[in-house]
Amino acid sequence: METDQSSPVDVVVTVGADNKPVCTPDTVMARGRNVVLMFAVQTAGYVFPATGAVVVTNPGSQFPQPSRTIGPNDSRATLLDLNTDAGTYKYTVAVQRVAGGEVLHLDPIIKNGNQML
Numbered sequence: 001m002e003t004d005q006s007s008p009v010d011v012v013v014t015v016g017a018d019n020k021p022v023c024t025p026d027t028v029m030a031r032g033r034n035v036v037l038m039f040a041v042q043t044a045g046y047v048f049p050a051t052g053a054v055v056v057t058n059p060g061s062q063f064p065q066p067s068r069t070i071g072p073n074d075s076r077a078t079l080l081d082l083n084t085d086a087g088t089y090k091y092t093v094a095v096q097r098v099a100g101g102e103v104l105h106l107d108p109i110i111k112n113g114n115q116m117l
Helices: none
Strands: 009-015 021-024 027-030 035-041 054-056 068-070 076-081 087-097 103-106 109-112
Touching: 009 027, 009 087, 021 087, 021 103, 027 035, 054 076
Parallel strands: 009 035, 027 109
Antiparallel strands: 009 021, 035 076, 054 087, 068 076, 087 103, 087 109
């Protein structure tokens, strides 16, 4: 059965005591078409920057729009994945320390399965 919209995929972003961000899951698995990837910062004192929170290195036609940082308090970011072609896509997640503005980066991957639900 083909679907036009898949369920959102949640990705939790935390910053450890070593000052390094971590995404859970590290590899995001997209299934179905038009998948909304929902990133949430869950470490106090960190937010997503207003722009460039999630950037796919070589988006091709799979990621037609930049990520959007949304509330509350810039703690969430969304990214649309059309998932019409199977493949692996590197991306960068940026989180910003509220006190001081330091930006930290992490480079995990998204796996498009091009599978229908």
